[in-house]
Amino acid sequence: MAFVPFEGFFREIGRFSQIFWRTLAWTPRRPWDLRELFRQMVRVGVDSLPVVLLTALFTGMVMALQTFTVLSRFGAERYVGSLVSLSMVRELSAVLSGLVIAGRVGSAMGAELGTMRVTEQIDALQVMATDPVHYLVVPRVWALTAMMPLLVLIADGLGIYGGYLVAVVLMGANPVSHMENTFQFMDLNDLSSGLIKAAVFGMLIALIGCQQGLSTRGGAEGVGRSTTRSVVVASVAILISDFFLTKLLF
């Protein structure tokens, strides 16, 4: 009986691998729908900008606020800049953006493809000699995989700016030494590993959202279930894969 909770876990992994390989297999095949790819990039990337930026800004601000208070206890408040920037760039931007995007984009993919499934639009595609993975999943997955690192790069900048606002404007730190300290300990590997994480999270969110949508059963209730599962499974996948990616990349 102890095995039961893992059964669902392994089933998800099996389904995920299947859609992952099918997406890879269909990607190079014609016809390439570049218009749909760009449309999806705007939908998942540009339209997500406000919520990602807001998340990053306030995360940077809270980080600065917390670390300033704690570090000032032993007179180390000059390290606030590097603490905020390194946490944002290496970890927080990618993970928090990933969770927000899973809620915004992953759920939308699950709901959209789920509705298409229960209204027989997926069947209609198949009858019209169109593979749903080729037509629906491929552009969504690559759009989000490409847009996530861009979103996270902007989030990095805004998080650091949020930290600056709190440290310098609110807490009265020296702006020059704060900025100096912000970039003092950062190297290119910190930045690139965060962006690699972002790309992986983007791919995970899109694949899971599409997979949940395509396997929807049972009308409106089923669509609701797929939408929820798209977010829950993607969020858990982000947190678990984050550990392994961090281990691998640093």
Add this chain to the structure above:
Amino acid sequence: MKSFGAKVVLDGVDLDIPRGDSTVIIGGSGSGKSVLLKHMVGLIAPDAGRVMVDGTELSTLDNRELTRFRSRFGMAFQEGALFDSMTVAQNIEFPLVRLDIGSAAERRERVQECLQMVRLEGAEAKLPSQLSGGMRRRVGFARAIAHRPDVLLFDEPTTGLDPVTKDVIDELIVELKERLGATIVTITHDMESVFRIGDWIGMLYEGKIISWGSPSDFRGTTDPRVGAFLGRKTVAPHASVPSAARTDTA
């Protein structure tokens, strides 16, 4: 045989669909008619048994072959299954674009022709959400015939329509058979339509084809289960027919 979980839907269906004729499958709600139809185009695979079309067994085809094979089919779904994000014209043009049929101008002309056939001239630019249920179904019908397939499958094309539209659809089915020489399989429980459009009629009951014959055979059947469906009791022998497409799930 086909079952979903513990529910056995089809159990020992043995059916030959004659080429170039119009076959109607009747049966009560939930009798597995739609499931049977989806087997014919490989949308659902049988748990046991075979589906043969022109000597090709569908289960032997891989994903790509099946996708190509389906270009011979046109299918109209119960609620239309139109793509929400596309206009009526784009919906009808979809199979032509995917199968790379004709130039842009020829495709536009074909869309007009199809819309005329279903008496929906002038609806090109509308979105599915702006159409009534009957109109959506007629657009689905136009989309199914746009690429002039050899085999047409209609899933309850007239259920819930007003009498005038019903007549239009019935006439259209008869006209399609005569003009295109297409093999047509319609599933319905609308008895008026059955006798108007069917060259052959089969009745699906508890997962099996329990009765098969021409409309006149059917009118005079002794089977009480068929009689109950027809709303009367009469007598006649069954007929056997030549076969082009064979659905045989055991």
